[in-house]
Amino acid sequence: MNYKLIATDMDGTLLDEEHGITSENVEAIVKVQKEKGVKFVLASGRPSYAMFEYAKELQMDKYEGYVLAFNGGELIDMKTNEVIFHEGLGKKDIENVYKVSKEINVPMILYVGDTIYGTEATDGVMYETNQCKMKFQKFDSLEDLEKKGIDKTTKCMIIGTPEEVLMAEEHMNKVHGNDYFIAISKPIFLEIANKNVDKGKTLKKLGEIENIKPEEMIAVGDSANDKPLLEYVGMPVAVENAIPEIKSISKFISTSNVKHGLKTTIEEFFEF
Incomplete structure (x- = not known):
């Protein structure tokens, strides 16, 4: 399968115990965007404000990635900084x-x-x-x-x-x-x-915008709030430290968040 999009959770998945991205993960993520034209998506429960720094570190502004914040409550185009979708609480x-x-x-x-x-x-x-x-x-x-x-x-x-x-x-x-x-x-x-918002529903909206089918997507996660994200895509991936519920719905178990789980995932599904 020629995958066109990778969406990843942040805490417990992409980020290590110090809330940073390992240099191995950064290198692999930049490479897959640059050489394979893959859309990279940070999909987190975090507010968008707490995600931009990481997105820039991964050069997502340069390679036209997206920030899916607040568990899907907000979707932002990193190239233009435009809020494409927002749905919250009153x-x-x-x-x-x-x-x-x-x-x-x-x-x-x-x-x-x-x-x-x-x-x-x-x-x-x-x-x-x-x-x-x-x-x-x-x-x-x-x-x-x-x-x-x-x-x-x-x-x-x-x-x-x-x-x-x-x-x-x-x-x-x-x-x-x-x-x-x-x-x-x-x-x-x-x-x-x-209730109309979760990571999967907002990823579906993004897929429609970018004309990318669910089977052309990879999603990586570790927690219960990642379930809708993993259930939507063709290739659901759990990091080694994920909860059993997430592992049970995954087709591939990667290495843990502290052992460069994103790099392992990229190497599994892309040839350079």
Whole structure:
């Protein structure tokens, strides 16, 4: 098969434990774009703001790659910086997540521009803020958010211990299971996004724009929020450190995120 597109998750897949891209991965990704004309896509739950630096390191602006941010809530053309697609949450949705967060007493955050707004500045919340290289502002109530002029976001997260996050997932599914896309992306993160949005649906939109069929795509992932992405493409790939659910739907198991899983994948499916 002549593959035309590679989409990869970031945390736990492309990035190593220091949240960097190994030089081996960078070299392989630049090479496959340059020599094979492959479209490269970063597909992450991260905000777009926290992905641009990595995209530029991979020369995606030069080779016309795409950033698929917020689990598919936003799609950006790296060459033109144009937002091609955006679908998020409104005021009522923020209110719903806030109520659940208060009921179970676990903090929530939401993203606006370069700022993360959160109910508490816990270690987990600040970890996400720092990892995304964003600013942090605390909000004490829905009225407080309203005063700040915030009535929409691309996604919300509930952040706590793995036990709290499982409890939050159960609670969200019970109360709003049919209303949102709800997925654990890391044991301490529960992501809540527009139900019409996931990585697979947005990749489908991109395929239609670029005239690339699902069978001409490779996707690499490790977590539950990567499932729609891997289910959409012809060649689903799991990194060695992926959860069992992701491995079970993959056709190829690559090396781990710390052993250059993307390089291994590229070498498996492309001849140079």
